[in-house]
Amino acid sequence: MPATRRADVEALLRAKKLDRTLVPVTKGSGLAIAPETATTGLPALDQQLGGGLPMGHFSEVVGPRSSGRTSLLMAMLAAATRRGELAALVDTFDMFDVESMAAAGVRLDRLLWVRGETSTSAFPPATAGRRQPGADRAIERALKATNLVLQAGGMSLVALDLADAPIQALRRIPMTTWMRLQKVLEGQQAAAVVTGTVPLSRSAGGVTLALTRGSEDRRDSGFGIRDSRSETQTSALRGFPFPGIESEIRIQRARLVPGMDGAPVRLTAAALVA
Amino acid sequence: MFACLYVPPPAGDAPDATRGFITRSRGAAEPLYAGDETVTSALLDIARMVSPRVAARGRCQVVIDVEGLERLLGDPRAIGERLRQAAEGRGIAPVHVAVAGTCTAAMLLAAARAGVTVVAAGEEAAALAGLPLRTLSVLSGTAEVASSQYSVASRRKTEARSKKQEVRSELAPSRAPNPESRIPNPGPLSVLSRWGLRTLGELAALPTAELSERLGQEGIRWQRLARGEDTGPLVPALVEEPFEASLELEWPIDGLEPLSFVLSRLLDPLCQRLEYRDRGAAVLHLRLRLVTRALHIRSLQLPAPMRDAKVLRTLLLLDLESHPAPAGIDAVTVAIDPTPGRIVQESLLTRAMPAPELISTLVARLQALMGDGRCGSPALVDSHRPGAFAMAPFVVEQGQKQEARSKKQEGVVCSQYSVASRPNPESRIPPLDVARGGPELVEGPNPESRVPNACLRRFRLPIPARVLMDGGRPITVRTDRQALPGGRVGASAGPWRTSGEWWKTAAAPGTTELASRRGRAGWNRDEWDVALSDGGLYRIFEDRDSGRWFVEAVVD
Numbered sequence: 001m002p003a004t005r006r007a008d009v010e011a012l013l014r015a016k017k018l019d020r021t022l023v024p025v026t027k028g029s030g031l032a033i034a035p036e037t038a039t040t041g042l043p044a045l046d047q048q049l050g051g052g053l054p055m056g057h058f059s060e061v062v063g064p065r066s067s068g069r070t071s072l073l074m075a076m077l078a079a080a081t082r083r084g085e086l087a088a089l090v091d092t093f094d095m096f097d098v099e100s101m102a103a104a105g106v107r108l109d110r111l112l113w114v115r116g117e118t119s120t121s122a123f124p125p126a127t128a129g130r131r132q133p134g135a136d137r138a139i140e141r142a143l144k145a146t147n148l149v150l151q152a153g154g155m156s157l158v159a160l161d162l163a164d165a166p167i168q169a170l171r172r173i174p175m176t177t178w179m180r181l182q183k184v185l186e187g188q189q190a191a192a193v194v195t196g197t198v199p200l201s202r203s204a205g206g207v208t209l210a211l212t213r214g215s216e217d218r219r220d221s222g223f224g225i226r227d228s229r230s231e232t233q234t235s236a237l238r239g240f241p242f243p244g245i246e247s248e249i250r251i252q253r254a255r256l257v258p259g260m261d262g263a264p265v266r267l268t269a270a271a272l273v274a
Numbered sequence: 275m276f277a278c279l280y281v282p283p284p285a286g287d288a289p290d291a292t293r294g295f296i297t298r299s300r301g302a303a304e305p306l307y308a309g310d311e312t313v314t315s316a317l318l319d320i321a322r323m324v325s326p327r328v329a330a331r332g333r334c335q336v337v338i339d340v341e342g343l344e345r346l347l348g349d350p351r352a353i354g355e356r357l358r359q360a361a362e363g364r365g366i367a368p369v370h371v372a373v374a375g376t377c378t379a380a381m382l383l384a385a386a387r388a389g390v391t392v393v394a395a396g397e398e399a400a401a402l403a404g405l406p407l408r409t410l411s412v413l414s415g416t417a418e419v420a421s422s423q424y425s426v427a428s429r430r431k432t433e434a435r436s437k438k439q440e441v442r443s444e445l446a447p448s449r450a451p452n453p454e455s456r457i458p459n460p461g462p463l464s465v466l467s468r469w470g471l472r473t474l475g476e477l478a479a480l481p482t483a484e485l486s487e488r489l490g491q492e493g494i495r496w497q498r499l500a501r502g503e504d505t506g507p508l509v510p511a512l513v514e515e516p517f518e519a520s521l522e523l524e525w526p527i528d529g530l531e532p533l534s535f536v537l538s539r540l541l542d543p544l545c546q547r548l549e550y551r552d553r554g555a556a557v558l559h560l561r562l563r564l565v566t567r568a569l570h571i572r573s574l575q576l577p578a579p580m581r582d583a584k585v586l587r588t589l590l591l592l593d594l595e596s597h598p599a600p601a602g603i604d605a606v607t608v609a610i611d612p613t614p615g616r617i618v619q620e621s622l623l624t625r626a627m628p629a630p631e632l633i634s635t636l637v638a639r640l641q642a643l644m645g646d647g648r649c650g651s652p653a654l655v656d657s658h659r660p661g662a663f664a665m666a667p668f669v670v671e672q673g674q675k676q677e678a679r680s681k682k683q684e685g686v687v688c689s690q691y692s693v694a695s696r697p698n699p700e701s702r703i704p705p706l707d708v709a710r711g712g713p714e715l716v717e718g719p720n721p722e723s724r725v726p727n728a729c730l731r732r733f734r735l736p737i738p739a740r741v742l743m744d745g746g747r748p749i750t751v752r753t754d755r756q757a758l759p760g761g762r763v764g765a766s767a768g769p770w771r772t773s774g775e776w777w778k779t780a781a782a783p784g785t786t787e788l789a790s791r792r793g794r795a796g797w798n799r800d801e802w803d804v805a806l807s808d809g810g811l812y813r814i815f816e817d818r819d820s821g822r823w824f825v826e827a828v829v830d
Binding site for chain 1: 731
């Protein structure tokens with residue numbers, strides 16, 4: 001495409017305010033838009049993301065169990081509530097621990113906690129068969145609750161927790177659902193985060209943060225848990241078998257972030273003492 | 275010009291021991307005795323026939339602003355006569371009426387002289403000069419009565435508010451500018467009597483500077499009153515207006531949609547009246563009379579004063595969605611407990627919070643979707659029970675209040691934080707593995723710290739597990755759940771032995787669902803944190819009473 005034609009198209013898209021969603025940010029294109037961001041609470045990650053999570057878009061935090069998804073989400077909620085803003089957490093299977101929230105620094109009075117069905121629906125007995133109607137119902141309700149929260153506005157961070165949702169149930173969510181939610185969020189001064197096991201819901205301008213359980217050279221016990229026996233013991237952590245849980249955060253996809261070639265951010269959760 | 279209606283106390287031989295006033299109803303052979311409040315209320319009714327600007331000042335004493343009523347009612351004497359006749363017509367006798375240029379002069383003259391007394395404007399000091407000094411004691415009772423009336427009004431308001439707002443309203447009277455509080459301390463009156471002063475004229479004639487040197491500002495205020503000068507403006511008493519509307523339906527209705535129209539019809543004028551009065555709804559009552567003659571009553575406690583008809587209607591409908599009427603509806607009544615309107619001072623430094631109407635509607639919608647008690651703010655509870663928490667209403671403080679509160683709460687958050695993150699040495703028994711050294715108290719991370727805490731994801735109903743032990747430590751953990759197969763234990767920490775609430779029964783309030791199922795409220799267990807070969811890090815525990823194992827949480 002000739003350069004002049006391309007510039008014309010880009011100018012038209014800019015006029016229609018479609019430049020964020022349709023035109024990829026390329027170096028030297030002159031379209032490097034600095035989106036408004038919400039800090040994640042981790043300076044190293046914020047630096048790589050160009051300030052934090054983009055507002056007006058759905059972002060994702062994905063990873064396997066015990067990879068630190070909840071810890072990262074709590075750090076985000078803590079950052080938002082400590083700024084004096086409101087945040088909402090849609091807890092699909094009612095699994096969040098209030099003591100952990102408080103310990104992570106979340107201002108509880110600024111958090112709207114929407115508790116879904118109990119975790120039994122996500123963890124049915126093996127005899128229950130493949131189909132899990134309880135999980136489907138819980139996810140559907142959680143999506144409706146997220147929609148209500150987004151429509152009401154006023155929250156600076158809206159988190160939807162699908163970390164324990166069965167992958168089959170998640171795949172049954174129509175794509176249009178995510179598009180509809182994205183449409184509601186668009187233009188708001190709010191960031192939205194979905195936690196899950198696989199990338200599923202990220203909108204065009206959002207980011208996908210993939211978490212893994214620590215780097216290979218640190219996996220002394222093979223589970224991403226830093227074992228104090230192999231570390232130089234510090235006085236504060238001496239004697240505690242699980243002084244920290246290491247995770248690596250990689251920016252898997254981010255359209256509006258200028259460079260994604262940075263080193264993964266290492267997340268070391270503080271000692272588990274709760 | 276001001277008029278004052280005053281009913282003097284009866285002589286000491288009144289049959290009512292609790293100070294009553296004789297009221298003679300027409301045609302009644304025996305006089306009736308009524309209390310202060312009844313007489314004052316009757317006087318206010320009479321005064322409102324003449325002017326809306328009326329105020330109760332003191333026991334059985336009512337002041338009326340009659341300025342500008344000459345063309346309507348005649349000269350001041352005619353106004354006074356009219357008031358006296360109206361009082362006698364209501365059976366209140368004797369009644370003293372005084373009309374003067376100032377409120378204070380009218381009150382003092384009414385207290386001292388029977389019948390109707392009229393003093394031209396500017397001649398108050400001369401008219402008061404001959405009155406005895408003790409007449410001023412009438413004014414000293416004013417503050418007491420006014421404050422009691424204020425507290426009655428305040429009490430009524432606080433009944434309609436939540437507990438938190440009650441505290442606020444209790445504090446309000448001390449800050450509110452109460453004009454009655456300008457009545458000086460009656461202490462100096464006895465000093466003046468000892469000086470030999472007998473009349474108001476003698477007090478008014480004293481040199482002000484010397485009086486101030488001896489009695490301070492209190493003395494000056496009493497002197498101003500003796501001259502008939504007002505110390506504050508007249509604050510008219512407002513009529514307490516009931517905010518209630520009802521509608522009898524020709525045909526019973528069933529379902530929310532037709533009810534929505536009825537509610538709109540009732541709420542629109544109510545909210546308009548609230549706006550005119552600068553009031554907001556604190557509590558919203560809905561009474562539905564059903565075809566079965568039963569009453570279906572719902573009351574909504576609102577987190578902030580509201581007067582938007584659409585919002586109130588939505589809240590009522592959402593509440594009825596969760597608590598529907600069991601039969602067709604015959605009559606609908608909506609009543610509102612009013613409270614002063616909300617005044618919000620926004621801050622330039624913080625992001626504007628969403629309106630309480632918006633938050634209330636959102637929470638009501640979410641509760642209708644998820645169920646009661648499933649939506650709100652999480653709150654910590656003072657308990658060692660693992661996973662204990664409470665749900666608090668999600669309330670947004672507005673403007674500067676919110677800013678001030680957030681500053682104040684920084685300390686609270688820190689203290690909560692340390693409670694949550696630091697293990698209680700009394701509730702934990704050290705791990706049995708002595709070789710690894712005893713546990714040390716790990717300092718809870720600073721809230722400002724950039725290091726996140728490892729968070730738990732709790733199963734509210736712990737998942738039963740099969741645990742194989744070797745050498746006192748778990749080596750495999752298995753469950754019968756598809757998504758949680760378990761595996762070999764790679765690393766473990768524990769056991770942490772905790773117990774508590776053994777004195778409670780399962781039926782005690784606040785017990786968990788699990789406790790209800792087990793039939794016991796307390797807990798007695800050994801906790802382990804284990805890393806399994808399936809890649810997860812879990813918290814498991816053994817119930818020491820039953821010997822059964824459970825997976826309680828995932829560390830994530």
